[in-house]
Amino acid sequence: MIETLKKGCYLIKNQVILKDAARMDKNEISVILAQAGLSPLSTTDINEETAKKQTIAAKIMASHNQAARGDKYLRLRFDSLASHDITYVGIIQTARASGLTAFPLPYVLTNCHNSLCAVGGTINEDDHLFGLSAARKYGGIYVPAHLAVIHQYMREMMASCGAMILGSDSHTRYGALGCLAIGEGGGEIVKQLLGKTYDLPAPEVIAVYLEGTPPPGVGPQDVALAIIKDVFPESFVTNKIMEFIGPGIAGLSVDFRNGIDVMTTETTCLSSIWETDTRVAEYYRIHGRPEAYQELKPGDVAYYDGLIRVNLSLIEPMIALPMHPSNVWPISELNRHGLEILRMVEAEGQKQLDNDALAFRLTDKLVEGRLKVDQGNVVGCSGGTFENIMIMARMLAGNSTGNGAFSLSIYPASQPILLELTRNGSLEKLLCAGAIIRSAFCGPCFGAGDTPANNSLSLRHATRNFPNREGAIPAEGQVAAVALMDARSIAATAMNGGMLTSAADVDIPEVSADYFFEEQVYRRRVYQGFGQPRREEELRLGPGIADWPPLIPLPENLLLLVAAVIHDPVTTTDELIPSGQTSSYRSNPIKLAEYTLGRKDPFYVARAKDIYQRELHRRKQPPLAMMDEEMQNLYRLLFTGAGVDEAHVNAFWSQTGLGSVIYARRPGDGSAREQAASCQKVLGGQANIAIEYATKRYRGNLINWGMLPFTIDPAEQNLLEVGDYLYIPNIRQLLLASRTAFPAQVIKPAGITPLTLKLENLSPDEREIILAGCLMNYYNPTRTAAK
Numbered sequence: 001m002i003e004t005l006k007k008g009c010y011l012i013k014n015q016v017i018l019k020d021a022a023r024m025d026k027n028e029i030s031v032i033l034a035q036a037g038l039s040p041l042s043t044t045d046i047n048e049e050t051a052k053k054q055t056i057a058a059k060i061m062a063s064h065n066q067a068a069r070g071d072k073y074l075r076l077r078f079d080s081l082a083s084h085d086i087t088y089v090g091i092i093q094t095a096r097a098s099g100l101t102a103f104p105l106p107y108v109l110t111n112c113h114n115s116l117c118a119v120g121g122t123i124n125e126d127d128h129l130f131g132l133s134a135a136r137k138y139g140g141i142y143v144p145a146h147l148a149v150i151h152q153y154m155r156e157m158m159a160s161c162g163a164m165i166l167g168s169d170s171h172t173r174y175g176a177l178g179c180l181a182i183g184e185g186g187g188e189i190v191k192q193l194l195g196k197t198y199d200l201p202a203p204e205v206i207a208v209y210l211e212g213t214p215p216p217g218v219g220p221q222d223v224a225l226a227i228i229k230d231v232f233p234e235s236f237v238t239n240k241i242m243e244f245i246g247p248g249i250a251g252l253s254v255d256f257r258n259g260i261d262v263m264t265t266e267t268t269c270l271s272s273i274w275e276t277d278t279r280v281a282e283y284y285r286i287h288g289r290p291e292a293y294q295e296l297k298p299g300d301v302a303y304y305d306g307l308i309r310v311n312l313s314l315i316e317p318m319i320a321l322p323m324h325p326s327n328v329w330p331i332s333e334l335n336r337h338g339l340e341i342l343r344m345v346e347a348e349g350q351k352q353l354d355n356d357a358l359a360f361r362l363t364d365k366l367v368e369g370r371l372k373v374d375q376g377n378v379v380g381c382s383g384g385t386f387e388n389i390m391i392m393a394r395m396l397a398g399n400s401t402g403n404g405a406f407s408l409s410i411y412p413a414s415q416p417i418l419l420e421l422t423r424n425g426s427l428e429k430l431l432c433a434g435a436i437i438r439s440a441f442c443g444p445c446f447g448a449g450d451t452p453a454n455n456s457l458s459l460r461h462a463t464r465n466f467p468n469r470e471g472a473i474p475a476e477g478q479v480a481a482v483a484l485m486d487a488r489s490i491a492a493t494a495m496n497g498g499m500l501t502s503a504a505d506v507d508i509p510e511v512s513a514d515y516f517f518e519e520q521v522y523r524r525r526v527y528q529g530f531g532q533p534r535r536e537e538e539l540r541l542g543p544g545i546a547d548w549p550p551l552i553p554l555p556e557n558l559l560l561l562v563a564a565v566i567h568d569p570v571t572t573t574d575e576l577i578p579s580g581q582t583s584s585y586r587s588n589p590i591k592l593a594e595y596t597l598g599r600k601d602p603f604y605v606a607r608a609k610d611i612y613q614r615e616l617h618r619r620k621q622p623p624l625a626m627m628d629e630e631m632q633n634l635y636r637l638l639f640t641g642a643g644v645d646e647a648h649v650n651a652f653w654s655q656t657g658l659g660s661v662i663y664a665r666r667p668g669d670g671s672a673r674e675q676a677a678s679c680q681k682v683l684g685g686q687a688n689i690a691i692e693y694a695t696k697r698y699r700g701n702l703i704n705w706g707m708l709p710f711t712i713d714p715a716e717q718n719l720l721e722v723g724d725y726l727y728i729p730n731i732r733q734l735l736l737a738s739r740t741a742f743p744a745q746v747i748k749p750a751g752i753t754p755l756t757l758k759l760e761n762l763s764p765d766e767r768e769i770i771l772a773g774c775l776m777n778y779y780n781p782t783r784t785a786a787k
Contacts, residue, residue, distance in 0.1 A: 001314040002230045005307035010051060011207060013038050013300050014245065014275075017307065021046045046301065054299025055205045057241040057273050060180045064164050066197050073763055075197035080106040080158050081189055082167040084150045084442070086113045087673065089127050089545060089587040091168060091186040092134050095193045097548060098779035100138065102533040104195055108141045109134065110153055112442045115145035116449065119584040126542025127587050132527060133540040139533035143526050146439040151262060151381035152413035154181075157522065160284075160292035161276055166192060170672040170697065171265045171381055171463055175244065175272035176257035178280060178296045182271045184697050185674035187704025187775045194779060199763050200696070203270050204240040204305035210248030212313030217503035219391075220259025221382065221461055221486035223310070225318040228266045229328035231308060237269040239696045240305065244274040245298060248312045253513055254283045255387035262382045263463065266325040268669060268695050287517050317502040320484035321345045322362075322457075323352050323467045324570075331489060331502040338366050349481070352467050352568065354600065358479045365457055371500040373483070374456035376401075376408040376490045377444045383461030384413035384440070386420060386515055388487040392435075393426035394509040395491040401434035406498030408490070409450050411438040415521045423516070435494070446671075447471035447580030452480045459500075461487040466572045466670060468599050471580045475602065546588045549682060551706060552619075553773040555657030556732045558686055559634070562724040563607040563660040564597055567717070570694055571664040575600045576676040586675055593679040597662075605683065607722070608660040612684025615658035637747055638727055659686035663720045666691060668698025677701035681774065689757065691717060703766045706774035710742070710757040719755060724748050728757065735759070735767060 010018040016036045021029065030040045052058060067075040083091055088109045092100070109131040114124040128145060135142035143153050150169055158165065161178030172183035188198055214223065231237050242264050249257070257274060264272040273296070281293040317331045322345060334341055342362040349360040365372050378388060389410060401408045410430060412418040418440070421427050427437060443449025445462045451471030452458045458470055458480070465482035472478040485493075488503035495506065566575075577592070578599050585592045597604040614631075627635070627649065635649070662680065667690055676698060680688075687708035693699040702709045708731075712719075720726075725747040734742055742757040762770075765778075772778040 001311055002226060003309040004230060004236060005309070006236065008048065008303060008305055009207070009307050010046060011245065011298055011302045011304065014297055017207075017209065018046075048303050051299070051301045051303035052205075054302040055243055055304065056275060056296050056298055057180060057205045057243050057271070060162055060164060060273065061202070063162065072201060073199045074202055075199050076164065077197055078105065078166040078192055079163040080108065080165050081192055082108045082110065082150055082154050082158070082165060082169070082172065083186075083189060084113050084169060085111045085115065085124070085127050085131060086583045086586045087168040087186055088131055088134070090589070090674065090678070091189050093547060094186060094776055095190045097776045098190060098194055100193055101535065103138045103140050103193060103530065105192065106141060106158070106530045107193065108143060108154065108158060110143040110148065110150040111145035112149040112440060113446070113448065114584050115441055116443060118448075119581045120544065122542060123544035123587065124584055126544055129540045130542065130545055130587070133537065135527050135529050136534050137537045137539060139529050139531055141526065141528055141530055146415070146441065147522070147525055148414035149380050149384065149440050149442050152384070152417070152440070155258065156287050156414060156416065156517070160289070161280070161294040161296055166198065168672055168674075170670065171262050173262045173264055173272055175264070176254060176261040176274045176280075177283065178274065178276040178294070180241075180271055180273050183265065183672045185672050185677070185701035185704060187674060188700060190775060199765060201761070205243050206237050206240050206269075206306040206308060207304035208242050208244045208308045208310065209246040210244060210310050210312055211246050212248050212311045213251045214312045214315055215504065216508045217317055217488055217506070218315050219388065219486035219488045219503070220256045221263065221484065222318045223312065223315050224260045224263035224266075225320050225325065225328045225484065226315050227308065227310065228263065228320075228326050231267050232326035235268065236306065237267045238694070239268070239270045242267070242269045242272040242308070243298075243304070244272065248310070249275060250277060253387055254279055255385040259382055259385060259388070263325070266463065270696060286515060288519055317486060317489045317504050319489075319500075320465055322349050322465055322481035322483060325464060325484055331485075331500065332504070335370055335500060335502070338369055338371055339363060342366065342371070353474065353479065355474055358474055358477070360479055360481070361455060362457065362481070367499065373459050373493065373498050373500060374405055375450065375452045375458040376406070376494050376498075377411070377450050377458060377460040377462060378487045378490055379409070379411040379444045379460065379462050380442050381413060382463050383487055384411045384417070386417045387511070387513060388461065389417070389421055389430070390426055390511045391508070392487055392491040393421070393429040394511050395488070395506070396433035396435065396494065397429040399433050399495045401494045402497035404497055406494070407436065408434065408494045409436045409438055409444070411441055411444070414440050416518050419518050419521060420515055433494075446583065448583060454478050454480060456480045458482045459485050459490050459493060461485060461490055464670065466574045469574060469579065474599050544585070544588050546590060548589055548776060551681065551773045551777060552657070553777065554706065554732050554735065554771050556655035556730065557657070558659065558726075558728045558731050559656050560659050560661040560686055560726045560728070561607060561611040562663065562720050562722055562726060563611070564601045564604045564662045565720055565722050566600065566662070566664040566667070569665060570669045571600075571667040572670040573668060573673055573676040573698060574670055576667065577673065577679050579671070589678060589682050592675060593682040596679040596683060608680070608683040608685060611658055611660050615684055618653060618658055634725055634747060637752060638745070657686065659684045661685065661687045661689060661726055663689045665717060666694050669694035672697045674701045674704065677705045677707060681705040681707055689720065703762075703769055704775040706770050706772065706777070708759060708770060710759055712755065712757060716755060719746055719753060721748070726755070732771065735771060738767065
């Protein structure tokens with residue numbers, strides 16, 4: 001089904017893959033090409049350096065690269081930007097504090113996350129009107145609530161072949177439309193708004209070679225989950241670009257491709273891109289933008305850093321069981337061995353919940369060996385596409401979802417899709433079957449909509465099924481879970497009243513993909529202000545919108561409390577800052593910070609706030625005044641045998657900042673939300689320590705908030721415990737000197753243990769941002785708090 005090659009290979013004329021071309025002579029290569037009906041190729045053409053530039057991804061990045069010749073970093077400028085209503089307020093506030101006067105490129109502000117306005121009184125709609133006022137003041141594009149989810153609007157109206165888009169949402173993926181799109185934290189959006197660049201070493205490019213044809217009943221989510229299952233565990237494509245090529249693409253509709261493409265985020269890759277064809281050209285024509293199309297394909301000889309070969313004909317309907325999109329099983333296997341598989345999932349899930357008071361149960365949902373679920377959702381950028389819903393309508397026509405506990409909700413991804421489903425009669429079929437039709441909303445994807453009942457299991461064609469992603473609140477004794485599945489199998493399950501059913505086991509009707517895009521839906525409601533800033537207008541600030549607090553530059557030395565230690569294999573951004581109803585508070589940095597690690601370590605906030613209060617005291621009081629018993633003991637441990645000499649105490653405490661640090665084995669999988677880092681910073685956090693970072697975007701968020709993204713050797717991962725202190729002397733000077741290894745001391749009641757912290761692959765700008773204390777200070781030093 002899926003074969004991976006974890007070393008370089010060549011693609012010849014988009015048809016033949018040579019895995020060991022460097023060792024072949026001219027005759028061997030000629031024979032292979034002749035067998036494929038291709039003309040001979042000289043061995044001199046097999047040149048890795050030249051062929052690397054012939055991938056689609058490399059050609060697009062080269063056209064957007066602003067770097068001088070010889071610069072080891074790509075310095076990219078994007079064609080447009082996108083944010084939604086739980087990120088754009090903080091981004092614009094950061095950009096304002098950094099000197100923003102107008103948006104220099106199209107910036108789309110959508111409203112699809114807190115659009116229900118269900119939590120916190122007026123705060124969500126206050127954010128929306130802030131967004132509209134910002135679009136007017138700075139010259140942006142504003143998409144009102146319920147009109148479209150962020151990624152569907154960008155597909156329909158902004159993507160184009162050969163373009164690059166940066167979005168403050170991790171699922172910013174428009175590769176199937178020939179557009180190289182990247183999801184990042186808000187700091188990277190701010191840089192683009194200030195006319196700066198997105199800097200990174202040239203990423204590796206992995207070929208995803210598709211061949212064959214999906215069997216009936218197999219949808220895009222099935223293909224995506226099969227790939228995620230294979231590549232996520234070993235981090236094969238982490239921070240790399242997945243480039244989809246091969247003969248299997250031609251048989252896939254554009255909606256099908258989009259459904260696979262958006263899920264590449266769950267592999268932890270940086271981005272994705274696909275070769276384009278007449279189907280993509282037709283997509284742009286339908287959407288009134290034929291000029292956005294161009295044919296994209298690799299050069300005659302293209303070099304890839306690895307290969308994922310997918311035989312679509314062997315894919316079968318899949319389910320990703322809780323609590324990660326990589327926990328994938330064929331539905332047929334789960335139906336045969338449900339008790340055995342669900343017991344394993346229960347055990348792992350209980351570990352992840354890390355709460356003995358909560359009982360995570362799935363086996364009690366087995367009925368005569370088959371899993372019976374409580375809810376079905378088809379939603380958002382992955383599930384709510386026109387084709388998915390059309391197929392569901394045909395499957396459910398004349399059937400019933402039943403009048404029991406099981407419910408089915410469907411969220412078309414945009415109003416134009418909803419309008420066309422109304423015109424062609426699909427909505428009538430779905431409504432008569434018992435489905436509930438909602439507006440364009442991302443809530444079920446992140447726990448802010450259709451939250452199931454306690455101890456329930458929800459099936460979703462959505463993007464993620466992390467712990468508590470369905471909206472349950474463990475602190476209140478709630479536990480529920482999500483399994484990911486394709487819309488086709490969700491429809492099949494709905495036909496059976498919630499009894500898990502593979503779409504391969506029912507008849508899948510043929511559907512017409514004919515689609516008329518009604519642009520007036522957008523033309524009459526979307527505010528199009530790019531290039532027309534109204535600088536004289538005021539931003540509309542609601543009572544829940546707060547400025548970022550002042551932050552100081554990096555001190556000379558750091559003394560950090562280890563405020564949380566997480567040994568899970570992966571820590572998601574959902575665990576660092578919970579999603580769901582807390583998303584409504586993301587325009588108030590201080591209030592949101594109260595939820596940091598709330599579902600993983602409820603005592604973290606109190607620990608971090610305690611040491612931060614001491615830091616604030618340090619800045620305002622004479623050093624001896626802060627020397628309580630604990631600080632005196634720490635001082636004596638650091639300077640063995642030293643008395644409390646006033647001159648030395650003054651010198652030490654005037655240059656040593658207090659703060660907190662989190663250790664997590666592999667943090668940052670999941671969302672691009674910068675709040676996973678900024679909330680720690682607001683509470684006085686100065687660093688993270690990890691074996692490795694799950695994504696570039698989380699590490700980048702730490703850097704943009706002036707935090708040190710340290711790594712340590714795996715052998716030292718059990719050294720740190722909650723309550724320890726970490727002393728890092730001369731951190732500022734060592735960082736200025738571009739050091740990559742930092743000697744530190746772990747202070748425990750029993751004594752001191754040395755620890756080497758590593759800080760590798762920092763660009764010069766990233767180093768300066770950390771020294772300045774955060775991105776805002778770097779661009780606008782006048783806002784820096786007094787030391």
